[in-house]
Amino acid sequence: MASCTEGNRPAYNRSDLSLTWKANLVKRLKTVVTRAVGIARKMPAAVRVACAKTDKKRWLRVSKEIPHWDERNAIIGTLVPEDVSVVDLGAGAQTLRRHLKRSCTYQPCDIIQSSKDVIYCDFNRKRYPVLPRKYDYVVCSGVFEYIRDPSHFISQIHSYGDVIIFTYNPYRPGASKIERLACGWLNHLTERQMGELFTKQRLVWQVLHRKTTTKDVDELIYELRPIQPRLNQRFRDANE
Numbered sequence: 001m002a003s004c005t006e007g008n009r010p011a012y013n014r015s016d017l018s019l020t021w022k023a024n025l026v027k028r029l030k031t032v033v034t035r036a037v038g039i040a041r042k043m044p045a046a047v048r049v050a051c052a053k054t055d056k057k058r059w060l061r062v063s064k065e066i067p068h069w070d071e072r073n074a075i076i077g078t079l080v081p082e083d084v085s086v087v088d089l090g091a092g093a094q095t096l097r098r099h100l101k102r103s104c105t106y107q108p109c110d111i112i113q114s115s116k117d118v119i120y121c122d123f124n125r126k127r128y129p130v131l132p133r134k135y136d137y138v139v140c141s142g143v144f145e146y147i148r149d150p151s152h153f154i155s156q157i158h159s160y161g162d163v164i165i166f167t168y169n170p171y172r173p174g175a176s177k178i179e180r181l182a183c184g185w186l187n188h189l190t191e192r193q194m195g196e197l198f199t200k201q202r203l204v205w206q207v208l209h210r211k212t213t214t215k216d217v218d219e220l221i222y223e224l225r226p227i228q229p230r231l232n233q234r235f236r237d238a239n240e
């Protein structure tokens, strides 16, 4: 006797269907396994980063060469007007200096003292630079990812100047934190959490530039300004 479903059989061949299904499954499995192997390979680096304070050897190298990400500093150079004072937190090889207009003054700060004028700081040991003045612009280019306590960092830096130019690669939900750690990135805030952090610190913010890389990571350049200009406590203390 014929079953009641016989008349509804699809027009395609069953073996074709199972082949496509198997091929898809194998393809998916391959992707999952490749990703898992990639992440497992990065695990030792991620653990090292998570346990260590700051990778000074890496930063010493960075301080000596023109970085492959210098385009970001070139863009920041276009965002800073003429005749202003700039403090660069995490200055690296100080390439920003040459992207600024000639009439600007430039003060580098970093954990690596690559030149005499660098003011020492170590944000992960809560050693924030003691600055001689307040600046028009505070630049944090490619440094925030390496900070263990992001809220504390933000709470400190806005006393250094009126406008902050700030870059960050926000965490995309679903992305691997191990891969971020393997890059040395110590925090994983989403774009939304960044906005909340700025608002909590009474900063108004806007995204001035967004770069999507091949890895599907966005690097954002923000401009931050205090909601109400505050008197710089350090500057006031130094001058009283």
Ligand SMILES: C[S@@+](CC[C@H](N)C(=O)[O-])C[C@H]1O[C@@H](n2cnc3c(N)ncnc32)[C@H](O)[C@@H]1O
Pocket: 054, 059, 060, 062, 063, 067, 073, 089, 090, 091, 092, 093, 094, 095, 109, 110, 111, 112, 121, 122, 123, 124, 125, 140, 141, 142, 143, 146
């Ligand atoms: C990716 S590099 C960016 C350098 C430069 N801003 C640029 O865009 O070319 C990160 C910089 O942050 C500095 N840095 C990293 N961790 C730091 C810390 N805990 N305290 C102070 N500076 C730090 C490094 O020495 C390095 O110069």
